[in-house]
Amino acid sequence: MARPRRSLLTRQRIVDAAAALADAEGLEAVSVRRLATELGVAGPSLYNHFATKSEIIDAVADAVVAQVDVSFFGSRDWREALRLWAHSYHAVLSEHPNIVPALAHGPGRRPAALAMADAVYGGLIDAGWPPARATHIGALMRYLVTGSALGSFALGFPVDEVLYANYPHLRQAHLLAGHRSSVDEGAFDFGLDLLIAGLDKHYAELRKGVPA
Incomplete structure (x- = not known):
């Protein structure tokens, strides 16, 4: 009787398994040994596709960024x-919050992340923004988006009315968790509106030749 054929191990299978682990349990759960177990293969076989665990994490991070519409x-x-x-980026990271720490140090050598940076920077330059300001805007947007995806502001306040008895301005804080969407998404939208409004004003001044 012929032996059952094992499914072929590929980079994509490894990335998919690592992404599922990171989403479910966090980046600390991703290890070569754990991935080998999940994939039903010997640990050393993963090194035919990735030299280190860091390379696997990079590939997962890039697969997430590749979902962002630029x-x-x-x-x-x-x-x-x-x-x-910003809304597309925010939505993608909100689906994969555990991968955000891996994105904190910039695009590195990740192709999708570099392509996103190129699209944003290029679009701003083509619109007439000076290179330095285009760089600042890209950084500002990344701070806003990744920061908003790191955790919920509303869920940071326990649902315990007694806890806030000594904090007169926080007497309603125990209700925040019950309004997570309106608080967290509202804050993101509000911040984005203010940021773009400020940029619009600055852009108008630049076009008029007013010193920045």
């Missing part, structure tokens, strides 16, 4: 492009 740059006004991109 097609708005070059086809929409820079303000609308920034807004739509």
Whole structure:
């Protein structure tokens, strides 16, 4: 009787398994040994595709970033492009919050992350932003988006009314968790609105030749 054929181990299978582990249990759960167990293979076989665990994490992070829509740059006004991109980026990271720490140090050598940075920077330059300011805007947007995905502000306040008895301005804080969506998403939208409004004003001043 022929032996059952084992499914072929590929980079994509490894990345998918690592992403599932990171989503479910956090980055600390991702190890070569754990992945080998999940995939039903010998640990050393993973090294045929990735030299280190760090390379696997990088690949997972890049697979997440690849889901972000950057097609708005070059086809929409820079303000609308920034807004739509930020919402897409925020939505993707909100689905994969455990991977955010791996994105904290910038794109590194990750192709999708570099392509996203190129699209955003290029779109801003094409819109007339000076290179230095385009760089600042890209950084600002990343701070806003990744920061918003790191954790819930609303869930940081325990549902315990007694806890806030000595904090007169926090008497309603125990209700925040019950309004997580309106608090967290509202804060993100509000911050994004203010950021783009401020950039719009600055852009108008630049176009008039007013010193920044």
